[in-house]
Amino acid sequence: MLNRVADQSNKFEEITISTEPIFQGKVISLQVDTVRLPDGNTATREIVKHPGAVGVLALHPKGMLVVEQYRKALGKSQVEIPAGKLERGEDPMEAAKRELEEETGYKCGTIRHLSSFYTSPGFADEIIHLYVAEDLQQGEVQLDEDEFLDAEIITLEQAEQYMAEGRISDAKTITAVYAWKLYALTGRLG
Structure with missing residues (x-):
């Protein structure tokens, strides 16, 4: 029930x-x-x-910011929204801003919480806090020393194609793409 x-x-x-x-x-x-x-x-x-993580649906006038990086656990590269783990005691919104800037070089003028969800509640306590960032201003990428990725802006159509091809296949990015699609259709997020 x-x-x-x-x-x-x-x-x-x-x-x-x-x-x-x-x-x-x-x-x-x-x-x-x-x-x-x-x-x-x-x-x-x-x-x-797991300490928890954040993901950022960063909306640019030309599309959505994504990063492509190799995921060892999957043995392949993936296209994902900017994301990262929370540091001990870190505010999730501040972490979202930090990850966006570190991975893409962009700062956001506005950011708001969209949703929080557990990734695999059958065996893990990881929670991801998903944010929407807009009013983006380009700056400089500041990757972690063990992080190698490319950032790009993709359209909604490209995002859907990447999902069909399996290039986007993680839950946080798929959730972000569907939230973006809802926004495109209704003008509302969440």
């Missing part, structure tokens, strides 16, 4: 009995939790902990 009353939102809560840390990296950590299920049985859950 999808429309549960608010007080029943934890109806199927799994109570943590123990947590075993497995890996602690620079970006993620992995733990295995033993949990008590609602029926009293126990199970294990492998959980990836």
Whole structure:
């Protein structure tokens, strides 16, 4: 039943009995939790902990700003919206502005929150905060030392073609493209 009353939102809560840390990296950590299920049985859950991230739908009069970079986990290059992980205690809106400028060289005159969503709630707690940036002014790209990418401006038609070709295939960018399409059709975002 999808429309549960608010007080029943934890109806199927799994109570943590123990947590075993497995890996602690620079970006993620992995733990295995033993949990008590609602029926009293126990199970294990492998959980990836992530600090969260931001993505930016940067709208330029000529289209949307995107970056192309190689994604080792996929073994191929992807076209994506500017994005990056949150630093500890960082305000997501400030992180969005920072990532936009670092990856594309553009600063925004206006920015607003569009949506926040979990990327893979079955095994990870990563949340992405999606922002819309407009009134862009070009500056200088300031990539991280281990970051290699190209920035470009694409049209909505190009974005849809890239999705059809699999060049755009990540959730944050697909979400941004559909938000942009809604904006083009209705004049409203979100």
